[in-house]
Amino acid sequence: MTHRRIIELMVLITLVTSVAAASAWGYGYSVLEDDIEFRVDYPVEMKIDTCSTVTFWMKAAQNLTDLLVVLTVYYHSDSSANPLYSNTIISEDSVEAGWTESKSIQICIPRAAPKDPYVRAQLEISYELNGTDKELRYEWYMSIVRSKTYDELESEIADLKNTIKDLENQIEDLQSELDEKIESLQNLQDDYEELLTNYSSLLEKYQQLKSSFNALSEEYQQLEDEYQSLKDSHHATLVDLEKLKTKYELLMKDYGDLEEKYSSLLKDYETTLSELKSYKSLYLDLKSRHESLQSRHNELIAEVSSLRQRLSDLEEDYGALSKIYEATLGESNLTKNILFAQTAAVAAGLGAYAIMHKRYGRRGSESLESPKEGNGEKKVQKVLSGRRITIPSEVAAKLGLKEGDQVEVDYGDGEIIVRPIKEPVKPSEEAGNREAAEAGSENN
Numbered sequence: 033m034t035h036r037r038i039i040e041l042m043v044l045i046t047l048v049t050s051v052a053a054a055s056a057w058g059y060g061y062s063v064l065e066d067d068i069e070f071r072v073d074y075p076v077e078m079k080i081d082t083c084s085t086v087t088f089w090m091k092a093a094q095n096l097t098d099l100l101v102v103l104t105v106y107y108h109s110d111s112s113a114n115p116l117y118s119n120t121i122i123s124e125d126s127v128e129a130g131w132t133e134s135k136s137i138q139i140c141i142p143r144a145a146p147k148d149p150y151v152r153a154q155l156e157i158s159y160e161l162n163g164t165d166k167e168l169r170y171e172w173y174m175s176i177v178r179s180k181t182y183d184e185l186e187s188e189i190a191d192l193k194n195t196i197k198d199l200e201n202q203i204e205d206l207q208s209e210l211d212e213k214i215e216s217l218q219n220l221q222d223d224y225e226e227l228l229t230n231y232s233s234l235l236e237k238y239q240q241l242k243s244s245f246n247a248l249s250e251e252y253q254q255l256e257d258e259y260q261s262l263k264d265s266h267h268a269t270l271v272d273l274e275k276l277k278t279k280y281e282l283l284m285k286d287y288g289d290l291e292e293k294y295s296s297l298l299k300d301y302e303t304t305l306s307e308l309k310s311y312k313s314l315y316l317d318l319k320s321r322h323e324s325l326q327s328r329h330n331e332l333i334a335e336v337s338s339l340r341q342r343l344s345d346l347e348e349d350y351g352a353l354s355k356i357y358e359a360t361l362g363e364s365n366l367t368k369n370i371l372f373a374q375t376a377a378v379a380a381g382l383g384a385y386a387i388m389h390k391r392y393g394r395r396g397s398e399s400l401e402s403p404k405e406g407n408g409e410k411k412v413q414k415v416l417s418g419r420r421i422t423i424p425s426e427v428a429a430k431l432g433l434k435e436g437d438q439v440e441v442d443y444g445d446g447e448i449i450v451r452p453i454k455e456p457v458k459p460s461e462e463a464g465n466r467e468a469a470e471a472g473s474e475n476n
Contacts, residue, residue, distance in 0.1 A: 060072060060073040060074065061074075061153070061170075061172050061174070063170060065093075065168070066093065066094075067092070067093055067094045067096065067159070067161055067166070068090065068091065068092055068093060068096075068157065068159075068168075069090070069091045069093060070088065070089060070090040070091070070101075070155075070157075071088075071089045071090075072086065072087070072088050072089075072103075072153065072155070072174075073086070073087040073089075074086045074087070074139075074151075074153075074174050074175060075175055076175055076176070077175055077176055077177075077178055077181045077182060078139070078141050078151060078175045078176070078177045078178075079141065079177070079178060079179065079180070079181060080141050080142070080143065080149075080177060080178070080179050081141060081142070081143040082140070082141060083138050083139065083140040083141070084138075084139050084140075084141075084175075085136055085137070085138060085139075086105070086136070086137045086138075086139050086153075086174075087134065087135070087136055087137075088101075088103065088121055088134065088135040088136075088137065089132070089133070089134045090122065090132065090133050090134075091130070091131065091132045092127045092128070092129060092130065092131040092132075093129060093130075094129050094161055095126070095127070095128050095129055095161075096124075096126065096127050096159040096160070096161055097125060097126040097127075097159065097160045097161075098124075098125065098126075098158070098159055098160045098165075099122060099123070099124040099125075099126075099127055099157075099158075099159045100120060100122070100123050100156075100157070100158045100159070101120065101121050101122035101123075101155070101156070101157050102118070102119070102120050102121070102155070102156040102157075103117065103118070103119060103121050103137065103153065103154070103155050104117065104118040104153070104154040104155075104156075105117040105118070105139055105151060105152070105153050105154075105174065106151070106152045106153075106154065107141070107142065107149065107151060107177075108149060108150050108151070108152055109149040109177075113152070116139055116140070116141070116151065117137060117139055119137075121135045121137070122135070139151065141177055149176075149177035150173065150174075150175065150176045150177055151173075151174040151175045151176075151177060152171065152172070152173055152174060153171070153172055153174045154169070154170070154171045155168075155169070155170040155171075156168070156169050156170075157169075157170075227295070230295065231292075231294065231295065234294050234295060234298065235291065235294065237301075238291070238294065238301070241301060241304070241305055241308070244305075244308055245308060248308055248311050251311075251315060252315075255315055255318070256270070258319075258322075262325060262329075265329050266329060266332055266333070266336075268336065269332055269333070269336045272336055272339060272340060272343070275343070276339070276343060279343075279347075283350075303412075411424045411427070423450075431452050432452070433452055437452065437453070438452075438453040439451060439452050439453060440452075440453050
C-alpha cells in the first residue's frame with residue numbers, strides 16, 4: 033500500500049467520525065459520545081491466511097432501550113471490498129447507565145495474496161433514549177495485510193545482517209589466506225630464480241666437463257694407435273669397446289634431454305669428473321704396463337665376455353625404460369621425472385662402467401701386491417641404518433662369499449678391515465665377537 037493511499041484512508045476515517053469525539057491510533061479505535069463510549073482493539077498488521085482477534089468494549093452513559101450494535105469488517109484488495117465479518121455483536125432491550133459489555137471476534141484473512149490489501153471496519157449502533165431513536169455509524173481503517181509482519185521482516189533482516197557479517201569475516205579470512213599465498217608464491221619465485229641461476233652455473237660446468245671428455249677421447253684415440261700391435265690378439269675386444277663407446281655417445285645425446293634434472297645428478301657428474309682427471313695418469317701407467325698386456329690377454333678375453341653380458345643387461349634395461357617412457361608420455365610430470373631419473377641412471381651406469389673397465393681392466397698385475405692396499409678396484413659404499421654397508425657383488429664373487437657366510441670385522445690405523453671366515457664361528461664365539469664389536473662402536 034502506497035503512502036498516498038494510507039493518507040486517503042486516514043482522511044476518510046476523519047470525515048466519518050467528525051461528528052463524534054473519536055480518536056484512532058495504531059492498535060485500537062475508540063469513540064466517546066454523550067450517551068455511549070466504546071473501544072475496538074485489533075492488531076496493526078494482519079498476515080495473509082491467518083486469523084486475528086478483535087476485541088470490542090462498550091459502556092452506556094445513560095439508560096438506553098433497544099440497543100443494537102452491528103460490526104462489519106471489509107477486506108479491501110485489487111480495488112474491491114469484500115466483507116470478512118458482519119454480525120450483530122450486541123442486542124439489548126434496555127441497559128442502565130454504567131452498563132459495560134465486551135466481545136472477542138476472530139477475523140480471518142483469505143489465503144490469496146492480492147495487491148495492496150487492508151482491513152476496514154464499520155460499526156452501526158442504534159438505540160432509543162427518552163423516546164427518541166438514535167443511530168450512530170462509524171467507519172475506520174483497521175489494519176494493513178501483509179504476507180510477513182514487520183517483526184518477522186526485522187528478524188529476517190537481523191539474520192541477513194548476521195549472515196553478511198559472517199561472509200565479511202570469511203572474506204577477511206580468505207583475504208588473509210590469499211595474502212599468505214601471494215607471499216608464498218613470491219618466495220617460490222625467488223627460489224625459482226635462485227635455482228635457475230644454479231642451473232646455468234651447472235650447465236656451464238657440464239659444458240666444461242664435456243670439453244674435457246672430448247679431449248680425453250682424443251687422447252684415448254692416440255692410445256689406441258699405440259696398441260696397433262695387439263689388434264690381432266684382441267680385435268674382438270676393441271670392437272666391443274667401440275660398440276660401448278658408440279652406445280655411450282648415444283646415451284650422452286639422450287642425456288641432453290635430461291639437463292633440466294641436472295641438479296639431481298650432480299654427485300654422479302662429480303664422480304665422473306674425478307675419474308676423468310685420473311684418466312691421464314692411468315694412461316701413463318698403461319704405457320709402463322705395455323709389456324704385461326700380452327700375459328693379460330687371456331684374462332681380457334674373459335673380461336670381454338663379462339662386459340658383453342653386462343652390456344646386454346644394460347641394453348635390456350635401457351630398452352625397457354624407453355618403452356615405459358613412450359607409454360607414459362601422457363602421464364603426470366611426477367611420473368615423467370621418475371622415468372627421466374631412471375633413464376639417466378642407466379646412462380650414467382653405461383658410461384661409468386666403460387670408464388671403470390678402461391681404468392681398472394689393465395691393473396690386474398697389481399691385484400695381489402699388498403693385502404692391505406687391496407687390488408685398486410675401490411668401491412664407495414654408503415653406511416645404511418644400523419651402521420650397515422653392502423659388499424659389492426663382484427667383490428663377493430671373487431672372494432667366494434654368499435648369503436649366510438660369516439666375515440671378521442676389525443679396525444686399526446683409522447681403517448676397517450673385513451676378512452671372510454672359512455670355518456664357521458661357534459655361537460659362543462660369535463656372541464663374544466658381537467659384544468666386542470658393539471663395545472668398539474660405542475667407544476668410537
